[in-house]
Amino acid sequence: MTLSIMTISSPLGPLRLVARHDALVAMHLPGDLGQPILDGVTRTTPVLAQTAAQLAEYFAGTRTRFELVLAPEGTAFQHLVWDQLLAIPHGETRSYGQIAKAIGRPAASRAVGAANGRNPIGIIVPCHRVIGANGTLTGYAGGMAAKQWLLEHERRQLQAPGFAAVI
Numbered sequence: 085m086t087l088s089i090m091t092i093s094s095p096l097g098p099l100r101l102v103a104r105h106d107a108l109v110a111m112h113l114p115g116d117l118g119q120p121i122l123d124g125v126t127r128t129t130p131v132l133a134q135t136a137a138q139l140a141e142y143f144a145g146t147r148t149r150f151e152l153v154l155a156p157e158g159t160a161f162q163h164l165v166w167d168q169l170l171a172i173p174h175g176e177t178r179s180y181g182q183i184a185k186a187i188g189r190p191a192a193s194r195a196v197g198a199a200n201g202r203n204p205i206g207i208i209v210p211c212h213r214v215i216g217a218n219g220t221l222t223g224y225a226g227g228m229a230a231k232q233w234l235l236e237h238e239r240r241q242l243q244a245p246g247f248a249a250v251i
Contacts, residue, residue, distance in 0.1 A: 086125050090132040095143055095237075096230050099207075103131045107155035110204040111135075113226030139207070145241045148174035156204045165199035172213045175238040179217045193217075201225065207234065 097114030141147035180193040203211040212234040224231035
């Protein structure tokens with residue numbers, strides 16, 4: 085089936101959403117050179133509209149968790165890593181080593197880093213929440229400024245007086 089594509093605006097720049105059937109398969113961040121360019125038909129579908137609405141809430145500071153059908157393409161190992169990314173709470177971070185231990189592969193920090201870098205649905209599958217063992221920010225497909233912005237956005241959101249998340 086043909087991919088459906090929609091481009092939306094965000095504080096980081098344009099985001100290109102890609103869906104197949106009723107699931108989100110990719111989201112390209114501005115400057116994301118690590119993801120393949122996918123061809124498809126530009127149109128709005130229910131999953132793309134839902135994704136756009138939830139991203140708008142996230143950027144507005146009222147959503148901390150996404151409720152979307154996701155279907156990223158990857159290996160079994162990559163899916164293990166991406167599932168762990170989804171378990172990182174909003175506003176928190178984990179190291180590559182912590183992710184490796186969580187999937188039962190404590191010596192696989194580098195492989196976790198590679199899988200993290202292949203995440204096709206950044207922000208929603210929050211690879212920006214993974215940092216180096218010493219607490220430093222490490223690479224991000226959307227650029228280091230975007231990673232820093234996303235982490236600061238989430239921390240500010242959690243610290244806001246009277247914060248109530250839309251879930």
